[in-house]
Amino acid sequence: MTTLTLRTGETFAGKGFGADVACSGEVVFNTGMTGYQEMMTDPSYAGQILVFTYPMIGNYGINRRDAESIKPSLKGVVVKKASHRPHHHQAMMNLHEWLTLHGIPGLMDVDTRMLARLIRERGTVTGSFGEGGDILTNQVAHVASEKATWIPGGEKRVVLLDFGSKKGIIRELTRRGLEVIVVPHTISAREIDALHPDGIVISNGPGDPVDVSHVLPTIQTLCSTYPTFGICLGHQLIALAHGAKTEKMVFGHRGGNHPVMDKRKNVVSLSSQNHSYSVVRESLAQTDFVETFVNVNDDSVEGIMHKELPVMSVQFHPEAAPGPVDTSYLFDEFMTMMVNVQKRGMTYA
Numbered sequence: 001m002t003t004l005t006l007r008t009g010e011t012f013a014g015k016g017f018g019a020d021v022a023c024s025g026e027v028v029f030n031t032g033m034t035g036y037q038e039m040m041t042d043p044s045y046a047g048q049i050l051v052f053t054y055p056m057i058g059n060y061g062i063n064r065r066d067a068e069s070i071k072p073s074l075k076g077v078v079v080k081k082a083s084h085r086p087h088h089h090q091a092m093m094n095l096h097e098w099l100t101l102h103g104i105p106g107l108m109d110v111d112t113r114m115l116a117r118l119i120r121e122r123g124t125v126t127g128s129f130g131e132g133g134d135i136l137t138n139q140v141a142h143v144a145s146e147k148a149t150w151i152p153g154g155e156k157r158v159v160l161l162d163f164g165s166k167k168g169i170i171r172e173l174t175r176r177g178l179e180v181i182v183v184p185h186t187i188s189a190r191e192i193d194a195l196h197p198d199g200i201v202i203s204n205g206p207g208d209p210v211d212v213s214h215v216l217p218t219i220q221t222l223c224s225t226y227p228t229f230g231i232c233l234g235h236q237l238i239a240l241a242h243g244a245k246t247e248k249m250v251f252g253h254r255g256g257n258h259p260v261m262d263k264r265k266n267v268v269s270l271s272s273q274n275h276s277y278s279v280v281r282e283s284l285a286q287t288d289f290v291e292t293f294v295n296v297n298d299d300s301v302e303g304i305m306h307k308e309l310p311v312m313s314v315q316f317h318p319e320a321a322p323g324p325v326d327t328s329y330l331f332d333e334f335m336t337m338m339v340n341v342q343k344r345g346m347t348y349a
């Protein structure tokens with residue numbers, strides 16, 4: 001018997017599986033029905049304990065293709081039922097084996113929907129299971145790359161400022177024939193200039209965006225020089241770099257069916273999401289940004305765009321992985337931004 005204990009005192013007894021180690025972290029829940037491998041390898045979960053509300057996890061196993069990063073950076077997983085006998089032709093191992101391999105503990109036989117309801121009512125809390133385990137701080141430093149990586153491609157070159165990027169973002173860029181240079185988030189704007197990019201993408205990443213405030217001057221310079229597209233943490237950082245504010249949400253958005261309205265088109269799309277923070281609408285008033293997307297469920301800000309410069313960002317995940325691909329058109333918009341700037345001969349900056 002292993003027990004998940006929340007900082008607020010509630011306990012959830014279950015059975016340990018995966019690695020036999022203790023863990024502590026922020027307890028968050030994802031409501032997606034599929035895509036557990038992508039979720040567990042999304043670097044934005046670094047330091048968190050992930051609760052799956054879908055009742056059976058592991059039924060199609062772990063495969064070679066679905067990882068969003070090389071190794072998981074979350075602290076632990078909590079499931080209702082873990083499938084130990086996956087059934088899929090691509091399955092290489094089961095959930096228990098994979099968690100054990102990566103030193104991550106799991107807890108099963110927990111009423112994860114009850115746990116999710118509690119988190120929804122009380123707000124996100126930290127928790128732990130097993131004896132000991134530290135809460136991770138400075139999460140970006142644990143998952144962001146320290147060296148640049150060059151992914152050769154076509155004519156246009158994108159520099160991806162990496163705070164713990166998902167593979168899906170790189171895939172969507174290379175799929176459009178772009179050359180991608182992934183750079184550490186600590187790089188200077190001058191060093192990026194030396195790479196002669198056609199556009200900049202600012203990645204997703206874990207933790208509070210305010211924790212990486214040291215990059216804001218670089219982001220501001222990049223936005224005033226190149227077509228720029230920010231995703232999730234990247235969106236929050238673009239907002240902060242221009243004087244807007246972010247705040248922690250009560251329990252965040254994690255799942256594959258979050259409806260977002262594109263206010264420019266009056267069209268609602270379903271989106272993949274994984275975040276705890278959001279941009280404060282009122283704080284946008286003093287910036288040169290307008291709101292482009294809004295969450296249909298809770299009215300939170302889901303996207304912004306600069307009034308003049310080719311700079312846009314979204315809180316959700318247009319690269320999906322896991323989740324619906326309905327908003328992948330945003331990568332095409334980013335391509336158009338880069339083409340238009342070249343046509344105009346980089347008249348701004």
Ligand SMILES: NC(=O)CC[C@H](N)C(=O)O
Nearest residue numbers: 204205207232233276277
């Ligand atoms: N997926 C992300 O990039 C998450 C952004 C940020 N860490 C948040 O939780 O809000």
